[in-house]
Amino acid sequence: MDRRTYLATAVGLGSGSLTGCSSYFEGENETATNDSLRDTPTADSSGTETPVPRNRLSAGSHTVTLTNPRVRASIRDAGVHVDVFAERGSQFLVLDVETDVTRVKQFPVRVVADGEPITDRLSLVGRPDTKTTGAIGFPLPVSEYEGVAVVLEADGESARWRVPDAVVELLARAPEFVVGDIEAPSSVRSGESFTASFAVTNDGSRDARFLAEFGHTLLSDTGEVEVAVPVGERRTHTSTIEPYYETNVAEIPMILDWGIDTHRTTVAVERETSTADLPPLSDALHIESSHPIDGTMVNLGVGGMARNTSTALLTNCIIVASGDVGDRRYSGITRRDRLGPDQIWEWEVAFGDEADAQRAPVRNIEIEARAESSS
Incomplete structure (x- = not known):
């Protein structure tokens, strides 16, 4: 034909x-x-x-x-x-x-x-x-x-x-774009901006502008970027991704879509429990036992028993627990106002819905016990 x-x-x-x-x-x-x-x-x-x-x-x-x-x-x-x-x-x-x-x-x-x-x-x-x-x-x-x-x-x-x-x-001469993967950090702290980039090479027969949607997909529409790429050359574009996403997201999905094909990746959102305003570490608040909570009936997390081993009243008692779920680490805290001498506290720390969505067991558990003594 x-x-x-x-x-x-x-x-x-x-x-x-x-x-x-x-x-x-x-x-x-x-x-x-x-x-x-x-x-x-x-x-x-x-x-x-x-x-x-x-x-x-x-x-x-x-x-x-x-x-x-x-x-x-x-x-x-x-x-x-x-x-x-x-x-x-x-x-x-x-x-x-x-x-x-x-x-x-x-x-x-x-x-x-x-x-x-x-x-x-x-x-x-x-x-x-x-x-x-x-x-x-x-x-x-x-x-x-x-x-x-x-x-x-x-x-x-x-x-x-x-x-x-x-x-x-x-119309007889067209660019031919070879597009690299999205380069972005594997994780960022919640609320932080970060940079993401990609490289594109023009192996075609004329200079042209590479047009693509590039950014995160948490909003209803992803913005476009244009990169001028001469024939036979390679160009890198870098964008700053601002933290306009909701604070409770577990990961930020990224997309590079140039109409013919698409690259995707995700950036995990880390949430660290700040200890700056917490009471000091306490030897008197002793962790007697701990175990992972599988999330079947309640939120996935860590639970256990703690005891006040001192003869003084402990106040502002806090347990900070963290653990790996899937390929991410989660943490959380639980509080109790008062714990008398030799008193037992059955505690639980929930990691939240994001951890539940991982559908994986809690591993590598770490626990801190903090409290103030009335003595």
């Missing part, structure tokens, strides 16, 4: 749909100059010539003005959120548009190349400035084209605008 047959078939257009398409480029040879944006004079009833921009198309009840044609490897596609959109083997012809009254994404337009329809699929690129102004992108297969045009068809009428040759030439 040759390229022309493929292009017509790929968009589901039968041979009947091609009728008249070859006339789109009649009178224009492959060495035509890039005069697509020049004005063409038209005469009014008085014979006065008025310049009409060739990039302003009218067909039926629709009028649209096309400007700033460019080629992008990927685009920001405006749906519920603005997401990075890319297709293997394709690039995007992107245009700024202004319509009369029709919404930007709803006017009847298609792209033809060498007299054959390629696609009528268009995406909004970013959020439109207004309902009738914005940017659109068409996915086109990477290929050498003699000519490309945007065609407006409505109410039995059609108008076309030829894309400048310099832009068409870029």
